[in-house]
Amino acid sequence: MEGVQTISGLQERILHEPNCLDRLIVDLAVNVTAMFRDPAFFVALRDKVIPMLRTYPFLRIWNAGCSSGEETYSLAILLEECGMDERSRIYATDINDAVLRRAREGVFPLEKMREYTANYHRAGGTREFSSYYDADSKVARFRPSLVRNVVFAQHNLASDGSFNEFNAIVCRNVLIYFDRNLQDRVHDLFFDSLATFGVLGVGEKESIRFTRHAAAYEEIDPDQRIYRKVV
Amino acid sequence: MLGCSWGGTRALGTILDDLPDEPSAALAVVQHRGFGPADKALPLLLRRRCPIPVEEAEDKMPVEPGRVVLAPPDYHLLVDGPCFALSTEEPVHHSRPSVDVLFESAADSYGPRLVAILLTGANEDGAAGLRRVKESGGMTIVQDPDEAERRAMPDAALRTGAVDEVLPLAAIAQLLGSLVGRQDDGR
Numbered sequence: 001m002e003g004v005q006t007i008s009g010l011q012e013r014i015l016h017e018p019n020c021l022d023r024l025i026v027d028l029a030v031n032v033t034a035m036f037r038d039p040a041f042f043v044a045l046r047d048k049v050i051p052m053l054r055t056y057p058f059l060r061i062w063n064a065g066c067s068s069g070e071e072t073y074s075l076a077i078l079l080e081e082c083g084m085d086e087r088s089r090i091y092a093t094d095i096n097d098a099v100l101r102r103a104r105e106g107v108f109p110l111e112k113m114r115e116y117t118a119n120y121h122r123a124g125g126t127r128e129f130s131s132y133y134d135a136d137s138k139v140a141r142f143r144p145s146l147v148r149n150v151v152f153a154q155h156n157l158a159s160d161g162s163f164n165e166f167n168a169i170v171c172r173n174v175l176i177y178f179d180r181n182l183q184d185r186v187h188d189l190f191f192d193s194l195a196t197f198g199v200l201g202v203g204e205k206e207s208i209r210f211t212r213h214a215a216a217y218e219e220i221d222p223d224q225r226i227y228r229k230v231v
Numbered sequence: 232m233l234g235c236s237w238g239g240t241r242a243l244g245t246i247l248d249d250l251p252d253e254p255s256a257a258l259a260v261v262q263h264r265g266f267g268p269a270d271k272a273l274p275l276l277l278r279r280r281c282p283i284p285v286e287e288a289e290d291k292m293p294v295e296p297g298r299v300v301l302a303p304p305d306y307h308l309l310v311d312g313p314c315f316a317l318s319t320e321e322p323v324h325h326s327r328p329s330v331d332v333l334f335e336s337a338a339d340s341y342g343p344r345l346v347a348i349l350l351t352g353a354n355e356d357g358a359a360g361l362r363r364v365k366e367s368g369g370m371t372i373v374q375d376p377d378e379a380e381r382r383a384m385p386d387a388a389l390r391t392g393a394v395d396e397v398l399p400l401a402a403i404a405q406l407l408g409s410l411v412g413r414q415d416d417g418r
Contacts (some may be wrong), residue, residue, distance in 0.1 A: 030318065033319070080371055176317045176318065205306060
């Protein structure tokens with residue numbers, strides 16, 4: 001990175017140069033994601049989770065590790081189609097300020113829209129996907145109104161604490177990059193941040209089975225790894 | 232650790248068929264796959280041929296004998312010391328899962344205790360991984376390209392010059408069976 005030859009040289013720059021740590025994180029972190037990745041997950045949200053959450057007057061949802069926002073926009077679209085957007089707020093967090101800026105802009109490559117449109121319809125989408133964005137020759141700009149109830153904020157899962165009580169937490173394919181100790185820490189954080197009967201959605205190949213909180217959750221959809229806190 | 236692509240399901244069947252009931256090493260497979268019905272059925276097809284359980288990898292599953300761990304669709308499968316790990320990083324050689332990713336990470340963790348086997352396939356994924364395995368002191372085996380359903384993958388591996396054995400499937404099956412059949416042997 002940037003011509004630094006040694007680890008101690010890197011350390012020096014991180015300590016003394018503002019923004020250097022942010023740029024390093026951009027280089028090191030995995031920020032590959034897609035809208036409506038794993039459509040079956042969103043079908044399960046629509047069919048099983050939304051009906052449960054409908055009973056609440058107001059919803060707080062934490063999208064942890066939101067990266068450049070593809071998952072956040074997918075959740076926002078789902079909430080709008082279910083008529084829940086006005087009484088819900090999504091807190092979308094990531095360690096990395098640069099990807100959060102991209103997320104706030106909601107501008108994604110046009111070439112991805114074919115894949116995302118297919119995902120959207122397999123995810124149970126009920127409208128024309130293109131009604132959510134304006135396309136020019138290279139990019140798709142998503143309607144800013146989609147994220148008017150979204151708070152994008154920096155949060156470090158490895159060191160920061162809980163900042164609210166949530167009715168649902170969605171954190172998919174983020175913890176796979178953490179070792180077991182760090183995973184335990186984050187699961188403590190999620191447990192502490194979820195209201196009773198709060199919903200936790202993780203990645204399709206992730207599980208709460210090996211965590212100390214496993215007994216505190218019941219399965220809502222075991223295939224899609226959606227759980228509900230029952231204590 | 233095994234990697235394959237086009238024609239891999241049948242080739243894997245032949246190899247897993249000959250495994251002993253209690254292999255002494257951990258086994259993992261990357262077969263290039265997408266989202267079609269045949270891709271979905273892959274674990275089922277392999278289970279029919281294999282004497283030990285075939286399971287799709289989950290994050291942090293321990294690396295241990297007793298089952299064959301299969302890379303799930305749309306994730307890279309890695310070895311991270313005592314555990315398997317998954318990643319959604321960009322595809323390698325247009326493939327996620329990628330054979331290179333598995334081989335290279337396993338070589339870093341297990342070095343000379345690793346045996347890497349590359350079978351039939353239509354692209355060059357796996358060649359760089361095999362080279363890393365060889366450099367780390369592991370053993371590298373490639374299916375004879377003349378016999379492979381698609382020869383691009385074994386051919387690319389042979390061009391690296393890092394291949395210990397070039398064998399037909401039946402001989403690979405036999406060799407693997409004997410490697411994992413003895414106690415105190417490597418992976």
